[in-house]
Amino acid sequence: MQETMELKQRIQELMSLLEAFKQLNSNIEIEDVFQDILLQMVNVLGAEAGTLWVLDNGREVIQAVAAHGKSASKVLHFEMAKGEGIVGQVVASGVEQLIGDASVHPQWANRVDSTSGFVTKSMITVPLAAKGHVLGALQLLNKTGGGLFSGQDMRIALALASQSALALHNSQMFDEVSRMLLSMIRTLAKILDARDPYTAGHSERVAQYSLAIAQRTGMDGHECEELYRAALLHDIGKIGIADDVLRKPAKLTRKEYEDIKLHTVIGAGILSNMEPKAAMANAIATARSHHERLDGSGYPDALKGEDIPLFARIVGIADAFDAMTTARSYSKGLPLREAAAELIRCKDTLFDAALVNAFIEVLEESDYQVGKGFGEITMGYGL
């Protein structure tokens, strides 16, 4: 009888573990991964509270990135030195700890309890290690029902921790690669803008304006990030335009104007060399079509209305606004409110009215303060 009961409980635990593994691998957003890991652990093992600590290698600090339980809001974002308290020891050594009574344990950092007001009795702390590196630790506090955590609980915690660490590792890698990609694209855009003193910062501003429009129209986070990158690269084809044409202070001849118009086609060509192809599709379309206008008067394909890709319609508005409001060799640049009035005048003929309206709303709300904080990209963890 006793054996049957134990077997049943073991099966129950294994089922919970399987479910937890499934959930862990279904998310790539790092905050969601943190939350998933912690909740699975708390549920499978039955704990009153739990905290997920992640090591910030650069600063040698561990930070509570997810917390569950009564005092969760006070524990969240709490920082400790690597090596401080039990969790710090686990992160530093990579060795798990099972503690019956935390209050009398010599390594217990009661700095956390005195901040949160939570009384810790028993505790499991397991390292999150992947590819030979400790990424953080999971701490479970007070077994629900009043008992103490057992060796069996520890085995389950370790199994779950090894899966969690992989999910965390993947998510951190994804975050790192995304940040690297964005910084490389930004650098490329800066190099491009630096060719002409009048266009300094143009690509970054166009990306910010585009993002502000997209966010206002309710575009989701991933699409916003993709649009931001596409907007940074919209004029990349200007690399293929000769300096004496690009930087000519006087009026362009018809031939020179035709040459400049080619930057759209050249840009799409450059971006179509980049991999993976499917991920570049929107950036290619944006580079090619950001000078198309709703009434078909744009270039290079004289597209009309919604035949112009959405990203290109957004970037086209942002680009026109920045072109109107920045000084050129031949003009001083319009005040922001006058440029906004010009966009309104041209909505439905040149620009998508709904997108212009969204942009004007954001401009009005910010009282035309388009400096820092306007259309700012926030992506992934810690950026």
Ligand SMILES: [Fe+2]
């Ligand atoms: Fe352009």
